[in-house]
Amino acid sequence: GDSVTQMEGPVTLSEEAFLTINCxxxxxxxxxxxxxxxxxxxxxxxxxxxxxxxxxxxNKGFEATYRKxxxxxxxxxxxxxxxxxxxxFCALSPTFNKFYxxxxxxxxxxx
Amino acid sequence: GxxxxxxxxxxxxxxxxxxxxxxxxxxFQATTMFWYRQFPKQSLMLMATSNEGSKATYExxxxxxxxxxxxxxxxLSTLTVTSAHPEDSSFYICSAxxxxxxxxxxxxxxxxxxxxx
Numbered sequence: 713g714d715s716v717t718q719m720e721g722p723v724t725l726s727e728e729a730f731l732t733i734n735c736x737x738x739x740x741x742x743x744x745x746x747x748x749x750x751x752x753x754x755x756x757x758x759x760x761x762x763x764x765x766x767x768x769x770x771n772k773g774f775e776a777t778y779r780k781x782x783x784x785x786x787x788x789x790x791x792x793x794x795x796x797x798x799x800x801f802c803a804l805s806p807t808f809n810k811f812y813x814x815x816x817x818x819x820x821x822x823x
Numbered sequence: 824g825x826x827x828x829x830x831x832x833x834x835x836x837x838x839x840x841x842x843x844x845x846x847x848x849x850x851f852q853a854t855t856m857f858w859y860r861q862f863p864k865q866s867l868m869l870m871a872t873s874n875e876g877s878k879a880t881y882e883x884x885x886x887x888x889x890x891x892x893x894x895x896x897x898x899l900s901t902l903t904v905t906s907a908h909p910e911d912s913s914f915y916i917c918s919a920x921x922x923x924x925x926x927x928x929x930x931x932x933x934x935x936x937x938x939x940x
Contacts, residue, residue: 755916755931755932756916756931801866805929810869814866816865816866
C-alpha cells in the first residue's frame with residue numbers, strides 16, 4: 713500500500729545551518745506530495761506541495777522536489793532560523809481525500 | 824487559507840465517560856471531513872472519513888461503536904469517544920479538504936488533546 717518514510721529525529725542544528733529532511737514514498741499511482749509543519753501545541757500547517765514529477769514546491773525558504781525516479785521528496789532549507797523549530801511531516805495523497813503521513817521529524821534550531 | 828477549528832482544545836475525563844469533540848470549517852463548506860489520531864512522537868493515523876448526510880467510513884482497525892462520528896451540517900463534524908479509557912488518551916485532529924480540478928489541499932484543525940484518567 714501507499715506509505716511515507718521520513719528520517720527520524722530529532723535534528724538539531726545551529727542557526728543559519730543547512731537543513732535536509734529526507735522523505736521517500738511508496739505509491740501505486742501518481743500521488744501529490746506535501747510537507748506539513750506542526751508548531752508546539754498547534755495543528756498542522758501546509759508548508760509546500762508538489763502535484764507531479766519534477767515539480768518543486770517552495771515556501772518560506774523551504775524547498776522540495778518531486779523525484780519520481782527516486783520516489784523522494786526531500787525537504788531543504790539553506791539557512792534555518794530558531795523560529796523554524798517544529799515537527800515536519802511528509803505526506804502523500806493518492807486521491808482527493810486520502811492522506812498518508814510520515815512519522816514526523818522534530819527540528820531543533822539553536823541560536 | 825481556509826480555517827478549521829476544533830473544540831475543545833483540551834479535555835480531561837474519567838474512565839467510562841463519553842467525550843464529544845467538534846470540528847468546524849469556518850469559512851467554507853465541507854461535505855467531507857477527516858479525523859486523525861496522533862500518538863506521542865508518532866505520525867497522524869487516519870481514523871475515519873466523515874460524510875455529510877451519510878455514514879462515516881472507518882479505517883481498518885478503528886471501532887465504529889467506540890468512535891462515533893456525526894456530520895451534522897456542511898460545516899460541522901463531531902467525534903464522540905464513547906466509554907473512554909486511558910488508552911484512548913491522544914491528540915485528535917480533524918481536517919477538511921478544499922479541492923478543484925487542479926488542486927487538493929487539506930486544512931487541519933488545531934487538535935484536541937484528550938486525557939482519560
